[in-house]
Amino acid sequence: MSKPRxxxxxRILSEEQIAFGPGKAGLLEAIQRTGSISQAAKSMNMSYRRAWQLVDTMNQCFQSALVETQTGGTHGGGAVVTEFGQVILKKFRAMEQQAAKALEHDFQELSSYLKSPQ
Known part of the structure; x- marks a missing residue:
């Protein structure tokens, strides 16, 4: 018996683009973990092309790049979340927590009206 959650x-929109949201935050975290867009994409069951598109959108929407890449060589390429990208990620995760906290009371009240699972 699971309780309501x-x-x-x-999501942060810039014009009609999603500049940042949960998926892009997860991708940044995966890039931080793996040091690679390709490996981050694999860890999220996402195509490299899709991951690259998300990185490109983020980098275009913000004043400074969130992810920087190095081209491959004898040791291969890589990607790094910039200091600015880390700031954006931290602020976004804080916004998510603040939003959930702000809605907690109303959520508890509303969820009390849900039917109990059979």
Whole structure:
């Protein structure tokens, strides 16, 4: 018997582009872990092309790059989340927590009206 839970999707839009959201935050975290867009994509069951598109959108929407890449050589290429990217990621995760906290009371009240699972 699982109890009700609140699931928010915070997204930051720039024009019609999603500049940042949960998927892009997860991708940045995966890039930090793996040091590679390709490996980050694999770890998220995402194509490299899709991951690259998300990185490109983030880099174009913000004043400074969130991810920097190095081309392959004898030791291969790589990617790094910039200091600016780390700031954006940290602020975004804080926004998610603040939004959930702000809605907690209303969520508890509303969820009390849900039917109990059979």
């Amino acid at each position: 609140l699931k928010l999707h915070v």
